[in-house]
Amino acid sequence: MASFLDRENTVAPPGYSRWLVPPAALAVHLSIGQIYGYSVFNKPLSHLLSGDLNAKTGAPGDWSLVQVGLIFSVALFFLGASSALFGKWVERVGPRRTMFTSAILFCLGFVVAALGVQTHQLWIVILGNGVLGGIGLGLGYISPVSTLIKWFPDRPGLATGMAIMGFGGGALIGSPLGTSLMTAYGGANFGIVPTFLTMAVVYFVLMMFGAFLVRVPADNWKPDGWTPAVQSGNAMISSHGVTVDQAVRTPQFWLLFAVLFLNVTAGIGVLGQASVMIQEMFSDSVLGAGKGVTAAAAAGFVGLLSIFNMAGRFFWSSTSDRLGRKPTYMIFFALGTVLYFLVPVFGRTPSLPLFVAGFCVILSMYGGGFATIPAYLRDMFGTINVGAIHGRLLLAWSAAAIVGPLLVNGFRDSQIKAGVPAAQAYSTTMDIMAVLLIVGFVANLLVRPVAERFWASPEQLKNAAPAGAHD
Template sequence: MSVLDREAIIAPVTFNRWLIPPAALAIHLSIGQAYAFSVFKNPLAEHFGMGEGGDVAIGWIFSLAIAMLGISSAIGGTWVERAGPRKSMVVAGSFWVVGFFVATAGIAMDQLWLVYLGYGVIGGIGLGIGYISPVSTLMKWFPDRPGLATGLAIMGFGGGALIASPASNALMVFFGGGPDSMADGIMQTFLTLAVLYLVVIAMGAYVIRLPHPDWKPKGYDPEKAASKPLQTTGSVSANQALKTPQFWFLWVALFTNVTAGIGILESASPMIQSSFGITAVAAGGYVGLLSLTNMGGRFIWSTVSDYIGRKNIYILYLGVGAGLYFVLASFGSQSIALFVVSTLIILSFYGGGFSTVPAYLKDLFGVYQVGAIHGRLLTAWSAAGVAGPLLVNSIVESSRSGGGEGFELYRVSLFIMAGILVVGLAGNLLIRPVAEKHFSDSMMVASKREEDREAASEAAVAHQQTAAGGAGAVHTTVAIVLAVVVVGSLLYGLGETAVRAAALFVG
């Protein structure tokens, strides 16, 4: 039995579940760097000699990464469930880091196609596998609070940009020799980030564990949990979930929420610079603020959904979000404060949509193959990752060629996003409980649990042997160190974001 195997990481019944969130955050904070990609857009365009006309060409790097995220998570979701979180995190980290190395080579050789291949395709595969690998694991550790669990996991993906945005700016300034020559330092920045992410993901993979099949939280009552709205009393397989209307209605809701948010997020830095004439450093602070609300929304809104329900929280995301986009398109150019506050709220809904989806899926289809179902639903993200940026960037280039400038480059896109969210709202309102005819054979589910129980017995012997040799203490130490790294990184991101964001409103 390999140390990477699922059977090798089943924890004893007495294991402290609060050691697991830092491991999940480790990979999500790393791959969440993708949300800070907008800070690379102008430097990459300058490096490849494109200037302001490179919005679409450079934007395709990000779109490819998100497209591959959805494809790889859909294809690999069932494998992730079978392989377990440790092996999945190692594979995801390998793709993510190798993608950075290939992109670095592309920058060094002035070959944009290598950046597409590295960051977009190879790194995108790492994004997809890494995104889903810790989510179902945390839901298994927190069955009493699935919204909190998914918020803890997916919060890190939003928080990754909170750290990466100021860090990437600082690295490009350092390696480039100043704020006016950031393009000269982008190659070294990519290389440095790759090494840092390699270390952090490796630590997270070492710490991650699966709960013992006989373990449950103190005071947890599964029958009481099953009485909540839309809560299924059975288990639905990943293949069967695709045959339900609930899956596709939720697909539409997620697609529209992501399309509306990602089109703005991907263009955040150049949008605010061209609309209000602020510096690249201040724009980096704005991207950091977006990352903060993206991260905070993932935790806050998913936790709120434990109390008001997933369907109601999606009504908030899509209904209020549509109204905010309309206000932003109509009046956003009149005040930078209105622009910033509106987009921050929108991005909190965007982040909340992601973190609520796994718990929404658990409510509808059960926990049996929720990771695999989640992976297939993320094809909505894949499609939106292409549609959103392509829509915004195409309209921007068309407006620019027609003589448009500033906020007018984006106004039409914002109105379109409002309409898209209304479509998603309709899809969410149509969701009803899953019919019993879609439930999986209870004997098959019970057999899977018995296999886990047998593996847990073998793992218990191994845990006793390793604990006698001091490995248990090493695991706890690494978990604590990782927690310090995670918290310290987030505090750095918060501090840098606060300083840079101040430049939005003061001279």
């Protein structure tokens, strides 16, 4: 098994099609993207002792929704932390060993969490789905990035978009799978224990398919007829490698850190509050008795946002191959600013179709930001350590996952306490999000090619390259 996982044994043989690598990455990302659908377990987990999902609150001793929500938050924190911590290791050992390790940790997390549910110990559930699962998320998320960029130097945005699209769409599989399994098993604990164990097996098989299929390109491989863009005068695409340790010392890294943080902060806060927001902004008191948005319709809105989140990852990242990464992010921030300023207007009009359309575009750019950033890093720092650099940058996601929901929920609650009607309580929040995007626009505008003093020497490039690789 050890030799099968070694990087040198994953080098593609002659005739291997590079188009087999995106499905391998997609298999892993569709699996770990289940975390976006974890909310289907929140209510059952908060009623384990009462045994009644129709009860407004759980029985004494039941976990609150706030406590259960820690599972998701911890998982996202460890996603970013493990990506940053193990980025160098991922580059060294290659995608197959990383995907295998990700599968072990992510699926073991379900097994441990099942034990926590069975014994009603929240800390065990958090240890399982939050800590172990979160580390598996981080390794699985960054495992194919460097490999895909090396296979598709001519279309890096398209390649990473195809894979990272799977993470955004993971909930479209994970949510109905979890719900169906709980319904089928039923019984004690709402069937969560056997559901977790079944999902561990299903996702392990799917992720191992990706690990078995993935390959790295041979030394000095490049697509037929491809000429590096830098040779045609594109100064924003570097032909020089930068090591991860040098990259974090450049202003470009921290500008891109700000770019990702601000784009994600603006999107993730809304994504987490979308159902409540649309119901409050378009309630019966606003549209008229019986015309307000129902909980079922709000759930459909959330599903629609998930689809645009997923589709945007492919559309915008592949579009960036033609427009360039910097212009693509300028569109994200400029168009996003306008839409956030208009959202309160759509609520006051009121115009539900424009509100829905506006947020669909916003969430497409939120997803597009995730899928475009690896190619942006490749343009700035070369391919030698791009996976490790991407891992470090994902700490911006961890920070945004905390700041975004706090901004949306905090300002909403303060507005309501001040006597502002619920339908109007989001106006200040949307204005703040627009201002954040303006700051992001400026940060992106300041990005310039990396200065020569940060370029890696031939000796540094040799030491930074994985064993058997000389990209």
